[in-house]
Amino acid sequence: MLFIPFIVLALIIVFTGLFTVKQQSAAIIERFGKFESIRHSGLKLKIPLVDRIAGRLSLKIQQLDVIVETKTLDDVFVKLKVSVQYKVISEKVYDAFYKLDYPHEQITSYVFDVVRAEVPKMRLDDVFVKKDDIALAVKAELNDAMMDYGFDIIRTLVTDIDPDPQVKIAMNRINAADREKTAAQYEGDAQRILIVEKAKAEAESKRLQGQGIADQRREIARGLEESVEVLNKVGINSQEASALIVVTQHYDTLQAIGSETNSNLILLPNSPQAGSNMLNDMVASFAASNQIGEAMKEAKLRQENKD
Template sequence: MGILLIPVLIFGFIVLFSSFFVVKQQTSAVVERFGKFLSFRNSGLQMKIPIVDRIAGRINLRIQQLDVIVETKTKDDVFVRLKISVQFQVIKEKVYDAFYKLENPHDQITSYVFDVVRAEVPKMKLDDVFERKDDIAIAVKAELNEAMINYGYDIIKTLVTDIDPDLQVKEAMNRINAAEREKIAAEYEAEAERIKIVAKARAEAESKRLQGQGIADQRREIARGLEESVDVLNNVGINSQEASALIVVTQHYDTLQSIGEETNSNLILLPNSPQAGSDMLNNMIASFTASNQIGEEMKRQNAAKGITRKKKPGTEE
């Protein structure tokens, strides 16, 4: 009798222990009786009838994320891979649908993501895919919400977390970007060089203007000095021609003196003989005299021509 009591006690302990089970937080347990749905049990210590009732499964009520990688082609025939992150959650009021209507919700969500992305991206160029990735995410969310709400799933958010074009396309985009930056740099360098050239030209023009003004002022003062020198010489009985010749000879000797003061000068002044000064003076006086004689003769000839033209035809003096 005692030997039979031990197995009975053990069996009773097992049955009693199997009558209780624990459901974790943010989880719902599905209880079936003889294979038929009985109830859902929420978090905490729960009880069931051993052998008759069984836990068919557990549903996670927390927000979950599914990452789907889709490869498709853009409008400009560029193959690109998009990573779509879908955040979803089981609706507490529709745990029955979420458990019994879908065997694998991840595969179902993945199928809808593929369908939407491959319908939207081929309408866009590659640059538009980067710029309008939020539009793609919104389209995926709208399609998933409409489809998955019937299965007890709520789509919280969809995100396009990565856009990865073909390797050759990325290299070409990098080259284009580099060329564009080099073009902009060249334009800035050319503009800077143009500004420097303009500034230099303006500085040179101002320098030449000031230099020309200085030379003009210098020549004006020289002419004024020569005029005063001629006036002084005229006052002592020297005529203008002799005075001009004397001034030139004086400047000649002043130039020779200046050259002599320069120790490293390679300048040679011709003629440079000792009698060069007197020869220059005599030549200039002779030139002035000959010039005056020629001028007087031309005046007499012009006067004679004028008298002849005034005579009337057929008259005699």
């Protein structure tokens, strides 16, 4: 019974002297208020009633989001969200714990200082284009300042750029107008291409139509020539044969018109005497042309004889 108090006291001392430190973290041990040591992950032992855990620090990468409102070179107010990823350097846990009480506030102050120094030099459009330059400037400034306090700045990112609502409305209107302009240009190009292609098609159609008409007339002339040759073989001269062919075509045309019920074509003259009159006129014209031709030949021969 006398040993029970000693056993209980020993158990209390053992259990209060043992502690664990999680992975990727560090514990700061003080003895009578003075820094004693830094303990890393695992089961650790401290002197009960003498040593105490002053604090714990995480060695994992942490992220701090800072929202900064500032003004651009073209007098547009804009909010930037800067995400800072940092961690405590394992070899400088002492500096991180004892040199800086509020690291978040310190990092935030440097971010504000850098952003409000860089953004006023840029126009709003340049802020969107050069956001990586802003992030690099923040990282460089933070690294120089926070390294002495035991913090390593892993990366800084400008994750959001939020201009004034009125400016965003104006920017959306400008973008919409540009897109409408581009769409109108494309539509105009398409219409121009259609017009050009249609004109080319019509020109090709006219060319082929003219070629067809020329071929048709060539075949008609060839047929007339053959008809005249056939009539000449039976004793009909060329003038009479031509007149006969014309009269025949005249009556063929009248017959074709009469067979069309919806035709609006009128062939003049179309009286019963039209065929004979046409034949007589043609024979007379052929005879007159022959006489004129003979007279011109005789005049030419007399002139040559005189010379």
